[in-house]
Amino acid sequence: MRAVFLGPPGAGKGTQAKLFCERLGLCHISTGDLLRQAVADGTQPGLKAKEFMDKGELVPDALVLNLLEKRLAMPDCSGKGYVLDGYPRNIEQAKSLDAALEKLKSRLDAVAFIDAPRAMLIERLSGRRACPSCGAGFHVRTMPPKKTGVCDSCGSKLVQRADDRPATIENRLKVYEKSTKSLIDYYETRGILRTIPGGGEVEEIAALLYKQLKGAQ
Numbered sequence: 001m002r003a004v005f006l007g008p009p010g011a012g013k014g015t016q017a018k019l020f021c022e023r024l025g026l027c028h029i030s031t032g033d034l035l036r037q038a039v040a041d042g043t044q045p046g047l048k049a050k051e052f053m054d055k056g057e058l059v060p061d062a063l064v065l066n067l068l069e070k071r072l073a074m075p076d077c078s079g080k081g082y083v084l085d086g087y088p089r090n091i092e093q094a095k096s097l098d099a100a101l102e103k104l105k106s107r108l109d110a111v112a113f114i115d116a117p118r119a120m121l122i123e124r125l126s127g128r129r130a131c132p133s134c135g136a137g138f139h140v141r142t143m144p145p146k147k148t149g150v151c152d153s154c155g156s157k158l159v160q161r162a163d164d165r166p167a168t169i170e171n172r173l174k175v176y177e178k179s180t181k182s183l184i185d186y187y188e189t190r191g192i193l194r195t196i197p198g199g200g201e202v203e204e205i206a207a208l209l210y211k212q213l214k215g216a217q
């Protein structure tokens with residue numbers, strides 16, 4: 001299975017991709033996570049990426065593609081397949097992905113488009129908390145940790161992502177409308193788009209995703 005999870009910020013792509021990959025033994029590749037790791041490592045690409053991420057803008061295509069290609073070449077991605085979470089983000093990236101897969105004599109099996117109403121996206125993003133040590137994700141209202149502000153898995157202090165502040169959320173949603181939304185048509189014309197409503201409970205959406213994608217390989 002080689003799939004892309006597409007959707008606006010806060011639709012639940014990361015939450016669903018993690019579950020889907022754990023359950024099917026696939027490799028979860030989040031370009032957001034790769035970029036945040038590069039920022040945390042203080043590498044030159046990470047420092048460059050941070051300038052864009054802090055404003056809620058897309059990081060330059062070449063920088064993201066470079067990180068993605070390195071990740072795709074890792075051994076765990078050659079097994080049962082992978083889910084790309086947050087890539088591609090514009091038509092240029094989609095074309096680069098097509099070219100990269102063609103070189104590998106490979107192709108995408110499915111693109112899951114997960115969407116939710118705008119007010120819900122804002123509520124989800126502004127309440128999100130993450131563990132900087134083990135990467136576990138929480139939400140102050142819908143998925144609270146047992147002890148406020150503390151990671152259930154490793155006990156570290158939870159943090160709010162810098163780009164989950166109101167002004168940056170607003171810009172990320174604008175960037176999605178301007179650059180990413182056109183990918184819906186791009187993949188619809190290829191006949192591989194599956195639309196999944198993202199407004200329900202996590203397990204309800206997971207079941208819909210599984211049902212929609214299971215015949216896609």
Ligand code: AP5
Binds near residue numbers: 011016064129137202
């Ligand atoms: P990235 O990390 O990819 O952020 P995003 O696409 O904006 O998506 P999010 O992670 O914010 O949302 P999500 O849909 O994954 O929702 P989640 O599951 O976490 O990118 C960050 C930045 O990196 C970009 O702005 C850009 O600068 C850069 N970047 C990344 N990729 C790039 C690329 N390809 N090209 C250029 N730049 C790139 O859920 C959100 C919250 O809701 C959580 O708290 C969760 O617990 C909760 N939640 C989820 N599902 C449910 C549910 N069903 N019910 C209740 N709560 C739920």
